[in-house]
Structure formats: C-alpha cells, structure tokens
Amino acid sequence: MDATRTATGSDLMAALKDARARTLEMVDGLDDEALMGPRLSIVNPLLWEIGHLAWFHEHFILRGLDGRPPLRADADALYDSAAVPHATRWDLPLPSLAETLGYMDGVQSALAARLDGREPEPHEAYLYRLVGLHEDMHAEAFTYTRQTLGQPRPTFAAALAGEAEAGPHPGDVDVGGGLLRLGAERDATHFVFDNEKWAHPVEIAPFRIARAPVTNAEFAAFVEDGGYREPRHWDEAGRAWLAESGADHPIYWRRVGNDWMVREFDADAPLKPHRPMIHVNWHEARAWCRWAGRRLPSEAEWEAAAIGAREPDGGLAATKRTYPWGEAAPDRILANLDGLRLGTVDVAAHPEGDSPWGCRQMIGNVWEWTESPFLPYPGFAPDAYAEYSEPSFGTRKVLRGGAWATRARMVTGMYRNFFGPERRDVLAGFRTVAA
Incomplete structure (x- = not known):
C-alpha cells in the first residue's frame, strides 16, 4: 500500500x-x-x-x-x-x-x-x-x-560537527545473475514517482562492481596521466564536449605546486584523497572507465547491487529491499544525506549501510552515473506533474542513489535521477563495473 x-x-x-x-x-x-x-x-x-x-x-x-x-x-x-x-x-x-x-x-x-x-x-x-x-x-x-556561483557554504541547523574520516574502500564484489524486477512495485510503501512505475522483469548476468565510488585520488591518477588530452579515452560525444568546454581537469580543481586544491563553495581546500569524486559529468566518468579498463553499470545492475536480495548460493533473489540495508528509513548512521555533513565523507564511511552484496554508500554521499539513458519503463503514464519526467526521456542519463544534500525522505534504491551528460555542476560521481 x-x-x-x-x-x-x-x-x-x-x-x-x-x-x-x-x-x-x-x-x-x-x-x-x-x-x-x-x-x-x-x-x-x-x-x-x-x-x-x-x-x-x-x-x-x-x-x-x-x-x-x-x-x-x-x-x-x-x-x-x-x-x-x-x-x-x-x-x-x-x-x-x-x-x-x-x-x-x-x-x-x-x-x-x-x-x-x-x-x-x-x-x-x-x-x-x-x-x-x-x-x-x-x-x-x-x-x-x-x-x-562561489557563494558561501550554507548553514544548516541540523548539521553535524566534524568530519567522518574513514579512508578508502577498494575492490570489487560479485553480484550473482538472475531476474530483477526493475522499478517500484504497485504495493510500495514509499512515495513512487511516475518514472519508477512499474516494476518489470530484467535479466541480469553476473557481474563485478566496485565496493565504493571512484575516489578523488583515483580520478587524480587519470588526470595526471593526461587523461583529458588522450582522445582514445573519449567517445565522439565526449570529444565534442571536450572541444567545446576546453576542460583539462575537473571543474573545481586547481593546481598549486604539486598538489590539487578544490573549490568548496567560496573557499579552496586541499583535495581529500578518499572522498568520492564529485562534480564530474557522464563523459568524464566514461573516459575514466576506458582509461581504467572498467565501465559504468547499467541502472538495472546498479539496482541489483544496491537492493537486490542475495540467495544462499550467491544468485540474485526474486525479491529486493527498499534501501540497501533493508526497510528502515535512512538515518545519519546509515548514509550521508540531508546535508548533515555539509559535504562528502570518505568512501569507507557508513559500513552499517552496506548492501547485501557488500557495496557501500549506494545511498547518499554522491549521485552515481549509470550507463543507461533515461527512458520510460513499460506502460509509463505521467502522473499529476506531467512535466516531471516525460520531456526528458531520451535526452538525459540516469543517476542513482542520492548525494550528501539529498533529503532522506526522497531517495530509495529505486529512485531515478536524470541529467544531461554534460552536467558537471550536480552532485554526481560514479561507481564502476569490471569490463
């Protein structure tokens, strides 16, 4: 209900x-x-x-x-x-x-x-x-x-003091194959947006996905290796974006001597190596993947890794959860949401929020680009806010999971965000799959 x-x-x-x-x-x-x-x-x-x-x-x-x-x-x-x-x-x-x-x-x-x-x-x-x-x-x-716009960092009354320093969380996990019902079920107990309707079967082949999103340190290695200057890492659309933007590093990064600084609102700070890469667009994420011999997950793979249930034999079960950890609503222990930290935290933080497969921070910290174009599910019909989803079908890419500023009451493991592949301003990072 x-x-x-x-x-x-x-x-x-x-x-x-x-x-x-x-x-x-x-x-x-x-x-x-x-x-x-x-x-x-x-x-x-x-x-x-x-x-x-x-x-x-x-x-x-x-x-x-x-x-x-x-x-x-x-x-x-x-x-x-x-x-x-x-x-x-x-x-x-x-x-x-x-x-x-x-x-x-x-x-x-x-x-x-x-x-x-x-x-x-x-x-x-x-x-x-x-x-x-x-x-x-x-x-x-x-x-x-x-x-x-480089305006001051906002002040939230509920913000937490201090930072969650937890370090990196490298490596992959295996997600078993099986049938995933992608999307929201008709008896969902959470608010369901029109583009989540309705759950439908998608066959998932076994895959290996990163435990955590790509970090600043991992992305910096790509930049240092000349990744923005090497055409073979970019597809045709990515090369066109590069030519138009003139980008040769992430948008808010600035080199100072041998180190990278990053602008956070109106002030520069040293780049924190174990924070997830943020403010990166779909083209940049895919270029990093080519450089690293990886790929972005499809949104079905992402949903399977985030909330798909695990059979005792390691296969993908027919059921799934609302959140990676189960049915409990998100809180400050499980995920970095609601702007409580006024920024990202290290990718190893919030182990209590791990998915059944061992993926961390599938909810919160940074939105994660997927390979998938934003398209309607079978039988789609617009809800009362008819302009919400339909005008964007076929022109944007799907992001999943929520970011540090996302309100906890909005996001679930089925929520679909969507932006143009050129957008670097949104609170987006990415997680990768073994190619």
Whole structure:
C-alpha cells in the first residue's frame, strides 16, 4: 500500500514545514545581487526559484484541488516553469524577497488550514507529498547553485560537527545473475514517482562492481596521466564536449605546486584523497572507465547491487529491499544525506549501510552515473506533474542513489535521477563495473 494512503495531515505538514525551513536556510544571508545571480543556463535566479516553489504548491493543491483563485494575480506569468522560458527569468518584475516570503507563507498557511481537523484523502496526501518532495529537489539544486556561483557554504541547523574520516574502500564484489524486477512495485510503501512505475522483469548476468565510488585520488591518477588530452579515452560525444568546454581537469580543481586544491563553495581546500569524486559529468566518468579498463553499470545492475536480495548460493533473489540495508528509513548512521555533513565523507564511511552484496554508500554521499539513458519503463503514464519526467526521456542519463544534500525522505534504491551528460555542476560521481 502506498504510504500516501496512510499519511496523516500532521505528518504531511511536518514534512512541508521541514522542507520550507531548508529553503529558508539556503537563501539566508544572500543579498539582492546574490539572489539574482548571473544569467547561466544551468541555474535559476534564487529569488525566482523560491517564488516558483510557492506557486507549485498553490497550483497543484489550492487551485488544482480546490479551484481557488491565485493569491497573486501575476503568479502564472512569473512562476509557471512550463510557460516562462528559462532565459527570461532574470528579466521578470519579480517581487522583493520580503514579498516573495510573504507569498510563500500565505500558501503554506492555506495548505495547513485546509487539513485542519481532518485527515487527507489519498489523492490529497499524494499531492502534499509531491509538492514537498519537489521543494526538497529544489533545495538540493540551491546547494549546488551556491557551489556553482562561489557563494558561501550554507548553514544548516541540523548539521553535524566534524568530519567522518574513514579512508578508502577498494575492490570489487560479485553480484550473482538472475531476474530483477526493475522499478517500484504497485504495493510500495514509499512515495513512487511516475518514472519508477512499474516494476518489470530484467535479466541480469553476473557481474563485478566496485565496493565504493571512484575516489578523488583515483580520478587524480587519470588526470595526471593526461587523461583529458588522450582522445582514445573519449567517445565522439565526449570529444565534442571536450572541444567545446576546453576542460583539462575537473571543474573545481586547481593546481598549486604539486598538489590539487578544490573549490568548496567560496573557499579552496586541499583535495581529500578518499572522498568520492564529485562534480564530474557522464563523459568524464566514461573516459575514466576506458582509461581504467572498467565501465559504468547499467541502472538495472546498479539496482541489483544496491537492493537486490542475495540467495544462499550467491544468485540474485526474486525479491529486493527498499534501501540497501533493508526497510528502515535512512538515518545519519546509515548514509550521508540531508546535508548533515555539509559535504562528502570518505568512501569507507557508513559500513552499517552496506548492501547485501557488500557495496557501500549506494545511498547518499554522491549521485552515481549509470550507463543507461533515461527512458520510460513499460506502460509509463505521467502522473499529476506531467512535466516531471516525460520531456526528458531520451535526452538525459540516469543517476542513482542520492548525494550528501539529498533529503532522506526522497531517495530509495529505486529512485531515478536524470541529467544531461554534460552536467558537471550536480552532485554526481560514479561507481564502476569490471569490463
């Protein structure tokens, strides 16, 4: 049974309020110039984006369910992301930050009032979960926008002190072959996005996959070996990206003497060797794989290694888990999520979250590129947010697992993220399979 059928009004509003608190933390301390930022294809003006969140809540619930008039007469003209071209968002007559926050508060107060004293119907609960998770996605985007723009590291009230130093976690594990039901089952107890529907059989051949994502030290060896300058490591699309970008090392790395420094938000820091490689695109990940004699996993292989159950004889069982460790919701012991560390941790951290096959950090720390194009599962039909998945089919690549800034309530072993193969700004790394 889908969890939205049993969600209480207080549960739903608690999640919305928590998502809003993170949004407010992400814009706290930014002046008017920072709230607009430069005109780039990979970011939005933060002032526009937070107004869009309120519009999204209002559009699907207050207006979509209740037929209410908009709280702002200009809301659609300003904030409808499907109708307002990206390049024009800097030119709009956006309200001030104070006015925008007032609009956000008015929408959220109305969402709470409409549930006061009653429990939601299943479709209502679904929409409340949807708009809250949509805000969680934007909070992660706010995080890497601040990195892209060199703004100060955000401050989260729930952040943990100190760093998790755990070292490397080298080597491969064997994953047995068998039949995997890729995707979410119809009786799932977690929120299911439309592109996860529905589970269908995929035959998996036995394979060997890395225990952990590729580390900074491992990627640095590729850079030092001239990997960006060697065409044989790059396919045609990768070479075209190289020519256009002029890249000869990862985007935030900078050579200082014999060492690499990396920009973390607005400050440089020494490259930490045992942290997972992050801010690397699909082309860079595949080039590293060719250099190392490896390959990226398919998304079916990734899901099998992450949550597929293991038979006593080493084969892939017919059942799977929601998370690598089982059914318990993620916490700070099991995975690096929710921005609690304000960055990545060493790849050997969180052994308690290992998958049945011995893979570590399949959830959290960095998103992991897969070889697979983002395509619909058999029988796909868009859900209420019709623009979420369908427009991106066939143009993007699948990432799995979540990153350090991903909210724990959003990601499972079946969650599919998707970005263009050229994107280096997102919180993405990669794990490899023996070729």
